[in-house]
Amino acid sequence: MPSRSEYALMSSIDRNMVLFICFSSAIAFFDFLIYLYIADTVALAFFPANIDPNVNNLQGFGLFAVGYLARPLGGIIFSGYGDTKGRKPVLLISILVTASSLLAMALLPTYAQWGLLAPALFILLRLIQGMAFGVYVPLAWVFVAEHVPRQYLSAGCSYVTASLFVGVLFSNAFFVWLNANMTAEQLVDYGWRLPFFVAAILSFLPLLAWRFIHESPFFVEMVTSKSSSDGAKPFSLLFKYCKHSIFIAMLLTFIVSSITIVVVLLLPDLIALRFTPDSDLFELSHSLGIVFMIFGCVFYGLISNYQNFGKILVIGSVLLIGQIFAFYYHLDAGGDYILIMYALLGFCAGIVGMVPAILVQLFPTNVRLTGLAFSYNITYAIVGGLVPFALGYITMFVSFTPALYIAFVGLIGIIMGLYFYNLPEFKQIDELI
Template sequence: MNSKPNNTHLNGDADGQSDPHRRLNKNDAKTLSLSALGGALEFYDFVIFVYFANVVGSLFFPTDMPEWLRQVQTYGIFAAGYLARPLGGIIMAHFGDILGRKRMFMMSILLMAIPTFAIGLMPTYETIGIAAPLLLLFFRVLQGAAIGGEAPGAWVFVTEHVSKRHVGLACGILSAGLVAGILIGSLIATGMHTVYTADEISDYAWRFPFLLGGVFGFIAMYLRRWLQETPIFKEMQESQELAVELPIKTVLKNHAPSVAVSMAVTWVLTAAVVVTVLMTPSLLQKLIHLDAKLSLEANSLAIIFVVIGSVVCGALADRFGNGPIMIIFSIGLAISYWVFYSTMLHDTTYLFPLYALVGFFTGLVGVVPAIAVKSFPAAIRFSGLSFSYNVAYAIFGGTTPMVVSLMLREDPLSPAYYVAFVCGIGVLAGLAVMRFRQRLDLITVPA
């Protein structure tokens, strides 16, 4: 056995398929659809918290706390879910590289469903005092550990099933599925504000989305029973090429450039998702007093365009390369969000079309996993991707809501400044991918 396997052994293709140029078949379609659907339901569980952040903040913290401090602490608990991602992701990735991708794919859903259901049942600050936010924090940590293994595991799982020529499209479709989970959350939040009054939501109805999320999790777990282990892992198992030493040790020792590139593009992904999709509805409600129902309807439309953009972005990356598409979509997101956000502060006439345009360029989330997946050899791919993605998300995604909230005290345009800056990082990362593309191909995807 070899701690640093030579991926050319796998039929001359690090993606493990004997024909790297074959078309998508029925098995690929089944794997993609079930993975995307399961990911959508699990991501719903994780993000539904942010759609009810204002309500949760009022119920789980003292009523005499200043509004800005309550918001920061509420987003702090939201951030705790992100900060827990690296540990959960690294542990699940370790066993995913040693015991199999599918087992961890199932485990992540169970670890998500239980705490989501529990949040829907737990008492508030008025009933149990300080224990309420502490319990909420604990459940968010469990959710974070689960989601830490979900996204990297899903990306590795699907890309090891399809041919090399369709890695971008597969990542785009799966990312679209994960974003669809956010759409489900947005639609349910919109429906809640339509059916229930603000007082009813605060009294009891806020629990329903969390209880429903727990049910969604168990449904997703059942669906994944029909998935098969990836061909690459089976081949590594049969040829005894699984990593002997700790996979994460190999990642840190031998693949620092790949980690740096993967973390950079993940930072862009966090700004795209956390600021433009998750935070913007609440920001518009607070800053310009936009009707909650109207802001969520616009948000739902934007997410539909994120789904479309993810697939388009992934397909274009297969044709023109990951680097150029990353650059184009980063520039498009920076410009579109600046125009949208600065306009909304004064005039909401074009709320829907401008937010839809932002959503389309947020579709850059479709190319991010393709860049990261191709950066690591098969034997340590899960660990490399999981470490890079989750550490970056913990640092940047977890702290973004608090940073933007604090920046807003100085300048209402802060969210647009932040997104533009991070999109600049995306352009640099795209240039790096183009510069080192040949080198990465030699390391991870031999001809």
């Protein structure tokens, strides 16, 4: 099969499929991040107006956390189906569920109209959306990895990862526009619905090209050869044969999730706790950092492969540690060159782009989606649930806390890089158990 050959060229069908997944991934990340930008506004629409503002804010962020906590549940429920029935059906389910839940949120009555039923329904829809997103990201990596020739595996997965951060940029731009064109009263009254409408429409768009998307060649061959282990369920096989792979995958996901959550989502707020940078310049710097992180993802994806992964991860982790400390020392000195320093930090953080190609190779074909979705979502839920609160609290006392945490993450990256560097051989991506 051409797409399985290590030295095959990528076909036009493969390229179109990668573009499809990248476009869908950017939309998916925009969909999931919507609530982060309008948590306070939505909380005002779905909770009593006379409630304490601090409690209102906590409820708002609680609704955002619901989406995070639902990700492991969705990953567990849908991933087994993807390993037994096919990647393509699960991809369709994920897209349809996400788009439908967003449309339902946009049309949902507020607390003033339906009382307590309104927030209850909103929470339910957030749970459903979070579950769909929980399987989407691992599935996107698996779908690309099982289509492209192995020499393009790292690059293909890095394109998908980079597209997630394109979704972050689009989110930033969209909500800057929204806040500039609507008053706070208009946002609470009806404006909060617009992002959900836009996200729902965008989520349905990939389905226009659905007929050009084919099932994974790996899954097709597995089904044709009937070489899966006696029809055993993926979770049974996973925990019987792949416990070590789960542990390694969770460590690698810890690196990806920590860098993404801190550098992409939390850093502006954490810096604002102890420093007073120019707000307009800092917003531009943050966006520039994300742009360079996109470039960094692609760069690391292009230069890494399953043979040199350990070496590149060690070098990239060392550079990230050096740059995060340089970034914070520069802030402490006044931050005159914040644009350059943020761009360099974003590029160094692009090491996350090389990790998914190894994640998908940790698990055999017949448990690949299950193993990756389980490891990725459990770790992401833990990091996403604990790190923001812990870093926010400790940063109020120690301004360099985010730098110390990223340095710790970089140290884990160095250890993992040394582990892979000394690994005698890597398993075949088409392996079965």
